Amino acid sequence: MDEEPTFYVMDEVGSSIPHSDDPNTQVFPFIFSPDNTQDDPKTLTYSLLWPSKSIKKDEYYYRDYLQGVTEESWRSARFFPWFNIYEEYFLEEYEKFKKHDPTTFDAMVEHEKL
Numbered sequence: 001m002d003e004e005p006t007f008y009v010m011d012e013v014g015s016s017i018p019h020s021d022d023p024n025t026q027v028f029p030f031i032f033s034p035d036n037t038q039d040d041p042k043t044l045t046y047s048l049l050w051p052s053k054s055i056k057k058d059e060y061y062y063r064d065y066l067q068g069v070t071e072e073s074w075r076s077a078r079f080f081p082w083f084n085i086y087e088e089y090f091l092e093e094y095e096k097f098k099k100h101d102p103t104t105f106d107a108m109v110e111h112e113k114l
Helices: 012-016 087-099 102-113
Strands: 025-032 044-051
C-alpha cells in the first residue's frame, strides 16, 4: 500500500466536517486490518478526531482538508476536488512555472537523492 499514491475518502464522520484554514480539530483516517493484509474482509476504516483548540459549546468542528500542504506545493490547486478553483489561478501558476529556473529544481532533486 505504501508504493502507490491513493486518494482516501473519509468515512461519514470525517466527510461531514467542513474545511477551514484555521481548523479546531484534526482528523486522520485509520485503517484497521485484523490479519494485516490488503484484502482482509474484516478491514474497518475509522476517522480519528481530536480537538486542536478549545471548542466552545455549540461551536462547529472544522478540519483542514490539506493539512501540512503549503502554497509552495500548490495548495489552492489541490482544493479542486472540494471547491471551485478559478481558471485564472491555474493560468497565473503556469506563468510562474514557465519563468522558473530549471537548474534550481534540478539541484533540489539531486540534493534529495543524496
